Amino acid sequence: MDKSFWKIFALSSAVKILLIPAPHSTDFEVHRNWLAITHSLPINKWYVDETSQWTLDYPPFFAYFERMLAYVAYYVDKEMLNLHKLNYNTIATIYFQRCSVILMDFLYAIGVYRCLRVSNVPLKSQQYLATASLLLFNVGLLFIDHIHFQYNGFLFGILLLSISYMLEERYVLSAFIFAILLNFKHIFLYIAPAYAIYLLKFYCLAKGRNKFICITKLLVFGLIPFVISFAPFHNQMEQVLKRLFPFKRGLTHAYWAPNFWALYNVGDKVAAKLLGITTKTGPTTSSGLVKEFAPLVLPNITPRTTFVLTLLSMLPIMIKLLAYTPLRDAKATFLRAIVICSCSAFMFGWHVHEKAILMSLIPLW
Structure with missing residues (x-):
């Protein structure tokens, strides 16, 4: 010890x-x-x-x-x-x-x-x-x-x-x-x-x-x-799963994680400002803590869209790990895969909290 x-x-x-x-x-x-x-x-x-x-x-x-x-x-x-x-x-x-x-x-x-x-x-x-x-x-x-x-x-x-x-x-x-x-x-x-x-x-x-x-x-x-x-x-699996995966909370948390969807939200706001479109009635990107919202100009993003983008961003490291990693490099590539998978989810996931970046940073050390 x-x-x-x-x-x-x-x-x-x-x-x-x-x-x-x-x-x-x-x-x-x-x-x-x-x-x-x-x-x-x-x-x-x-x-x-x-x-x-x-x-x-x-x-x-x-x-x-x-x-x-x-x-x-x-x-x-x-x-x-x-x-x-x-x-x-x-x-x-x-x-x-x-x-x-x-x-x-x-x-x-x-x-x-x-x-x-x-x-x-x-x-x-x-x-x-x-x-x-x-x-x-x-x-x-x-x-x-x-x-x-x-x-x-x-x-x-x-x-x-x-x-x-x-x-x-x-x-x-x-x-x-x-x-x-x-x-x-x-x-x-x-x-x-x-x-x-x-x-x-x-x-x-x-x-x-x-x-x-x-x-x-x-x-x-x-x-x-x-x-x-x-x-x-x-006997309550449907209710438990609804609690664990609350997709009604919206694309982004009230305190945006600095990911792709934060840029998407900013782009939507800038486009709305340039086009003179005012905020619609209902939740906005800053109320993502508990509700869904609809962008003013850009296409609406669904949980399925974020899931597909997240998987696509993980795909290269998964292919490398499965098909192109020899045994001598396996452990190092595994650690890189953990970091990249968590980072992909942080960048493209649904309703990402800013604290989720720790999933990339701690294994990175």
């Missing part, structure tokens, strides 16, 4: 503790409400409840995680678990939620540590210490998790664990962990094509392996997390 790495982690944790009193965004209330939902309601009501506008829209594993946090929260301030106390943010609630994020970041540190270990970077070298510092003090995570307020750190920790096992050629374990990740936050579906192609070529179709057994193992261990996650909701 490298002491220098854990010293950097301890220092990063101290910085996060200093950020506890920092202002938080509406996502603080989102997660407080999810604590209340999972604690106060029977499981068949979790994805139905609309007491607050911040309805539960993460996969079931994250809901179970919130339920476990609620057991502890009850002894800190049980009123934070009152479903009808909207925008409840006492000092005890703030410290509990902030500290829960900091503690969960230990999983992120483990993921970083394992990735550094399998990358064969010499311990205590300048490269090792610099990479560890950049990842553990990642400014994006500090802002999004420890000021804005979310739980992205431990999710990226799970991703990095999965990547580290893939690089160690422990393919089934890597796929199993990635499946668990998808059941915590489905946005990681963006990089699933990289996993699928890599496992197909370098595990299932590798020389000396029984293709049927390999595919069976991946299917079994890949599906186990989904069965455990969704089994309690088997």
Whole structure:
């Protein structure tokens, strides 16, 4: 166990503790409400409840995680678990939620540590210490998790664990962990094509392996997390999927991600201004948080359009990974595929949050 790495982690944790009193965004209330939902309601009501506008829209594993946090929260301030106390943010609630994020970041540190270990970077070298510092003090995570307020750190920790096992050629374990990740936050579906192609070529179709057994193992261990996650909701799958994929929220988030659709929106506004077209009644590009909108001049964009463009932008790296990557370059190309797939989704995806760029930046290190 490298002491220098854990010293950097301890220092990063101290910085996060200093950020506890920092202002938080509406996502603080989102997660407080999810604590209340999972604690106060029977499981068949979790994805139905609309007491607050911040309805539960993460996969079931994250809901179970919130339920476990609620057991502890009850002894800190049980009123934070009152479903009808909207925008409840006492000092005890703030410290509990902030500290829960900091503690969960230990999983992120483990993921970083394992990735550094399998990358064969010499311990205590300048490269090792610099990479560890950049990842553990990642400014994006500090802002999004420890000021804005979310739980992205431990999710990226799970991703990095999965990547580290893939690089160690422990393919089934890597796929199993990635499946668990998808059941915590489905946005990681963006990089699933990289996993699928890599496992197909370098595990299932590798020389000396029984293709049927390999595919069976991946299917079994890949599906186990989904069965455990969704089994309690088997009678509500349509409702759960509507929550997980809310296409009615519009092409862009209220705070535009700096992607292709931000340029598209600007182009539409400029064209409307030049043509003297006034804003129509109804939602606009700046109300994408909860509603769809129609451009004033340019063609309307549908979720299907963004899906096709995203897949097309991923296609070159997928072809390279499948058809033109020798075994000696496989691991490096896999990492590039993860970065490019996530970047493609960021550039062309539907209703992209600005924080999604972390899916490209963290594996890029």
